[in-house]
Amino acid sequence: MNAHHHVQSPATTRDDDGLARWDDDGAPPAQPRSSPHLWLRVGAELGDRLVALSGRPDLLVTCRPGTRSGAPAAYFPTLGEVEFDARLFAPLQPHEIRPRVVGDEERYPAAWGVFVHEAAHAAHSVWTAPAGADPRVVEAALLLEESRVEGAHLNRRPTDRTYLRTSARTLVMPDIAHPTLKGIEHAAAAAALVLGRRDVGILDAGETRAVADLCEKVLGADLLATLTRIWTASHRCADDDATSMLAHAQQWCDALDAAAPALPVPENLTDLLSGAVNVVMDSTAATDTADLAAQAAATNAIAAQSKAQAQNRAQRAGQRRKAAATAKSVFNTRNTTVTPDGTPAPYRNPVTGTRKPTTAEQSAAARLSRALRAAAYRERTEERTTSPTPPGRLNMRAALARDAQRAAGSVPTAEPFTHTRRRNTPTPPLRVGIAVDVSSSMRAACAPVASAAWIVARAAALTDPDSLTATIAYDTHLTALTRPTHRAPQRVTAFSANGSSHNLANAIDALDHGLELSRPGTGRLLVIVTDAIYTTDETTQAVTRVKQLTTAGCAVLQLTLTAKSHHLPGTTMLHLTQPSSAPAAIATAATNAIRRTR
Structure with missing residues (x-):
């Protein structure tokens, strides 16, 4: 060998x-x-x-x-x-x-x-054999050194295991096929080279079964167990411990000399060992191939996931840019109706004029403002800390415990001073977006929704200067009824419902960008007033936007006025038997939204 x-x-x-x-x-x-x-x-x-x-x-x-x-x-x-x-x-x-x-x-x-x-x-391989050492013992020590150094290297660099397995196929097979040792020593050397690598974790036990069975048959169970103990002990030797390595090598030679006379040697031992090692190496090659295939599959899966995530990020970025452009075109200063691409459509404007708010609407706005202020109130938080020194309130029990610890000669660990720190929790502002369907089937909602839009906008402005609301009327086109400003509207915007088709997806995009409905930290609510009798494409696009908002933590409420209305998946549906109850329903939903904000 x-x-x-x-x-x-x-x-x-x-x-x-x-x-x-x-x-x-x-x-x-x-x-x-x-x-x-x-x-x-x-x-x-x-x-x-x-x-x-x-x-x-x-x-x-x-x-x-x-x-x-x-x-x-x-x-x-x-x-x-x-x-x-x-x-x-x-x-x-x-x-x-x-x-x-x-x-x-x-x-x-x-x-x-x-x-x-x-x-x-x-x-x-730091140790060196002293001058005059028995060459046979030195050769046995170097044989044990093969698996010892690989085990030590594996402890330092576990990621090199795959390459050490490959080297075993390259290095061990020539030693088996062209041995310099004969008979029992040949089988023992094969066991040291193959099973020694098994015991340091280079090869798996199942992979080396063929060599283990053959060596046990040729060497006998007792001798193989003795040799296993010897190479296992050599694995624990220090790199520069020549004395221990040579001692283990001497034990190796003595064990072979004692057992050799009683062990018959098969005439075709070299062929048997070569065949067994071939089985081992084929098994390791198959395992490595399977591992590489699994690793390649995992790498491809990660790459595909990364690509999908990159595409998703690019798609979301494109949607945000498009939503920004839509919001800019809808909340224009000219009070015009626009198409989805931002082109003005003045002949389809549903706004019929403005009027002064009624006394009932003003009272409703005041009540909603008080309700929102109460819902937004947050108690002060208290944080208590202890310390061994002032400032703080003295806890006599902890002080006595500290004195007892000091008297006992131990390091004092008790902290007798307690300090309470109170912090004000900021009041969350409100963000309410209202999207009202102005197709011809929604005529009954025009007056109550116009009133609700003014009430919510007025109440939000009175509650918190950072609160924002906006209302968009949509059919094929988009029209801003109220805009996301910090000033309370002075007049109620009236509108009619004579449109056709629906463009809820772009209306949600404009409200989301204008009010930041997808950003946490505020009480966020989107109210959709519609019967949801849409085409399949219109429904799909709207549901996609609703899902994005609900995933971001924004509450979405759908108000319907007729029993034949459809439910938009992802929304909380509320059927109003009386259109005049729409302002109260929207006010309640807004109060709940700001109350849930943390």
Whole structure:
């Protein structure tokens, strides 16, 4: 088993020696058989990433086709060098590889997994065997070191688990297929390499079942349990604890020597181990593929959600811009009727004139103002705090407890002074929008709604200077009957209902923008006076706006005057048998809206 080849002492190959002799003969420098200079940049960028992986800035990474050690990669502690076989990147070419770019490693997970494994050696293979140590014991210690360093690396960087699993497929299989150890030691080494990675969390127990069953059959349950205890103990060794690592390695060799004579070795052990490890690696590959697919699906779902949210935000922004334009055109200074796109439509104006408010309307406005003021009143809040020192009211029980604590020699924790802080809660202003349908089926609502609009606007202005109300008459076009100003209207605006079709959606947009019905912090109410006998498109658009307002916390009331009226989903429907009761119903709803405000 050549697992120990991943940690190397300085060595040279025959090619290096031959080139050196050639140079000594005075001939021109020999050209290398491959083109390692193309990989110099890749090696330099790998070295930059090695700093983060290993925590060591003093290491050099050399990347070229083939390695001096013969292993896919190797770490030379005395040279401070990590040697990496460029062929692991196949089929990618040097110019296609950018290791310095975080995330580029996802295109070559096998190569990056081996690199992470060598980074684990560079960070945690700190101990060195003393001179004169038994080579067999040192080899066993290096075998145990394989899973130990990966477990230590996983504790530091748990997100590298996927790459360490990939490196297991790249590194373990060649060691199984071309072993340097024979017989029982071969099976024990396979157990250390595969099951040791299981016990540090690199591989799953279910994935390694084939190797575990085969090793138990070949080694026996008792010997496998002993070896498991040994590699588990080695996982707890410190990085620089050479004594403990060699002691565990000695126990490893002693356990194998004691059990080997009594254990028959299958003639085809290498084939059996290769088959079992192949099953393990296929299982891990399938698991990783499924995990990648799940991760890709989750990433795609998040991306789709983000895209949908961005589109939703863009749509809402577009709606807000359109609502602002609609509000600007509806609440114009010329008192004109406008189309949904803001174009004046003077020949469809439902306003028939203005009149002075009656004594009853003035009294109703005064009563509503008092009711709104009472509903908006908030008690002062009290906040009590304790402290060990004045100011504050002295609590004798806490003072005695503090004296007792001090007499007992403990740190006093009692706080005998109580301070009460009272704060006034601001009175919430009111926002009431009224949208009245002026199609021909709503003629009975004209007079009471005109009166209600004036009463609510007058009462709101008398209650709080920050309160705002507005009324819009809508059919195909939009007309502002009262505007969102802080001044109380002096006259009642009368109107008629002779229109056709309905444009409630744009009326709600104008009221929402003009009164900020979607913004919390005020008592918000939208009153819709309509029989809701709309087309499907008109209903859909209106219900969408109503849902947005109710989601934002605005109360929406629908007043109907006929039994044949339809209910707009999302609204609180109130059927009025007498149109003259509309002002009282709107006043009650406004009072409840401001009372619920917190």
